Amino acid sequence: MGKNQFLLSLDELFELEPGALTGSETLDSLDGWDSLAVISLMALVDEQFGISLQPRQIAECTTIADLMGLVGDRIT
Amino acid sequence: MAGGTVSGVRIAGIASAVPNSWRTTADDAVTFGEAESAKISQKTGVRRRCVAADGLLASDLCFAAAARLMQDLNWTRESIRTLIFVTQTPDYVLPATSCVLHHRLGLSQECAAFDVNLGCSGYVYGLWVTSRLVMGGGRALLLVGDTINRIVSPEDRSVATLFGDAGSATALEADPGTSTTMHFQLGTDGSGHKHLMVPAGGLRRPHSEENSRRTPREGGNSRSDEDLFMNGAEVFSFSMNKVPGLITSVLDEAEWALETVDAFVLHQPSRFMLEHLARRAKLPRSRFVIALEDYGNTSSASIPLAMTTSLADRLANSELRLVLTGFGVGFSWASVALNCGPLLMPPVIVVDGVDGDLASDSTLKVQV
Numbered sequence: 001m002g003k004n005q006f007l008l009s010l011d012e013l014f015e016l017e018p019g020a021l022t023g024s025e026t027l028d029s030l031d032g033w034d035s036l037a038v039i040s041l042m043a044l045v046d047e048q049f050g051i052s053l054q055p056r057q058i059a060e061c062t063t064i065a066d067l068m069g070l071v072g073d074r075i076t
Numbered sequence: 077m078a079g080g081t082v083s084g085v086r087i088a089g090i091a092s093a094v095p096n097s098w099r100t101t102a103d104d105a106v107t108f109g110e111a112e113s114a115k116i117s118q119k120t121g122v123r124r125r126c127v128a129a130d131g132l133l134a135s136d137l138c139f140a141a142a143a144r145l146m147q148d149l150n151w152t153r154e155s156i157r158t159l160i161f162v163t164q165t166p167d168y169v170l171p172a173t174s175c176v177l178h179h180r181l182g183l184s185q186e187c188a189a190f191d192v193n194l195g196c197s198g199y200v201y202g203l204w205v206t207s208r209l210v211m212g213g214g215r216a217l218l219l220v221g222d223t224i225n226r227i228v229s230p231e232d233r234s235v236a237t238l239f240g241d242a243g244s245a246t247a248l249e250a251d252p253g254t255s256t257t258m259h260f261q262l263g264t265d266g267s268g269h270k271h272l273m274v275p276a277g278g279l280r281r282p283h284s285e286e287n288s289r290r291t292p293r294e295g296g297n298s299r300s301d302e303d304l305f306m307n308g309a310e311v312f313s314f315s316m317n318k319v320p321g322l323i324t325s326v327l328d329e330a331e332w333a334l335e336t337v338d339a340f341v342l343h344q345p346s347r348f349m350l351e352h353l354a355r356r357a358k359l360p361r362s363r364f365v366i367a368l369e370d371y372g373n374t375s376s377a378s379i380p381l382a383m384t385t386s387l388a389d390r391l392a393n394s395e396l397r398l399v400l401t402g403f404g405v406g407f408s409w410a411s412v413a414l415n416c417g418p419l420l421m422p423p424v425i426v427v428d429g430v431d432g433d434l435a436s437d438s439t440l441k442v443q444v
Contacts (some may be wrong), residue, residue, distance in 0.1 A: 043316075
């Protein structure tokens with residue numbers, strides 16, 4: 001999966017217009033970043049990458065780019 | 077994994093009971109706002125939940141279910157040799173609520189009675205224990221239920237919009253003639269105990285003014301340490317990692333191909349989680365039960381209630397090949413592959429309230 005495609009999935013998860021997120025946004029600045037979003041993210045990454053994110057890893061993230069980093073080199 | 081095989085036991089009937097009082101998404105909107113409440117409901121799949129009024133307990137709901145089942149099965153009080161009550165919301169610290177229920181149901185002194193403290197995995201654990209005890213002969217009642225709303229802070233959106241209260245009764249008896257076999261797989265990861273718990277109010281951290289004071293917590297929620305705490309992300313992570321493999325393993329144990337199963341009845345935590353687990357375990361949507369829209373997540377009673385609401389006609393008239401799977405608080409999990417039916421499946425019993433002195437033989441006002 002490409003970086004842009006993953007960002008588009010995150011746009012959908014945060015209920016934003018497609019293309020809204022660039023990666024530099026801080027999670028705290030996003031209205032939709034709550035416990036339901038964390039679970040949705042875990043499900044998304046599990047389904048699209050087969051990776052089981054640990055809640056602790058997600059809690060350490062402060063930006064969208066950090067979230068993308070969790071998927072690592074699976075994003076081309 | 078723990079488990080094994082039980083044969084020569086049949087399930088004779090299953091009854092479920094809920095309180096006749098409800099909370100809807102509209103009620104939740106008063107506390108959490110319309111948008112937030114709608115968003116939560118969309119994820120959980122819960123439109124309304126049955127919430128027991130003060131004074132109506134899990135034991136009362138289970139009593140109503142058990143009384144109905146005994147009557148419809150024509151089981152005499154004297155014929156029951158084992159009574160097991162699975163709950164996290166007992167009547168008392170002690171004695172075991174099963175002893176109180178034993179009295180209320182008028183069972184004989186030849187009947188063993190004890191409680192089991194488990195939640196979302198509790199129904200399948202209860203079936204495991206009960207069926208193994210019945211293997212030797214006789215009849216048993218397995219009562220399983222919770223009134224989780226009693227231990228939830230109404231200002232904690234992670235739990236206050238999710239749970240329903242319900243009770244159930246399952247009648248089991250030895251039947252050496254039956255060819256059916258139950259295959260169980262059970263396990264525990266106690267390191268997860270802190271992710272779904274009521275931290276205070278027990279003996280390690282006794283009730284106190286400080287422990288019972290509701291204070292601001294993460295996500296704008298408010299609760300005390302004597303309220304239920306749930307780390308939803310940890311519970312989701314555990315379920316995602318454990319449940320698909322558990323279902324595969326119980327199917328292997330039974331030597332059943334996935335497509336030969338008539339219905340998969342999982343604990344009903346939320347629609348979002350159920351749909352994700354179904355996709356991961358590759359369970360066909362048509363044979364996968366989702367039954368929490370009108371009741372909420374009813375904890376230990378979720379599996380029997382889902383069977384009552386979604387499979388009653390088929391189970392009443394035919395034998396079905398089922399996989400039942402519970403998982404959650406503990407962390408604890410259990411799955412069983414079993415044939416069951418035809419069996420007695422009364423419709424959901426709606427309990428209006430309790431009359432009289434609860435310490436003696438009380439009368440329940442029941443709607444059917």
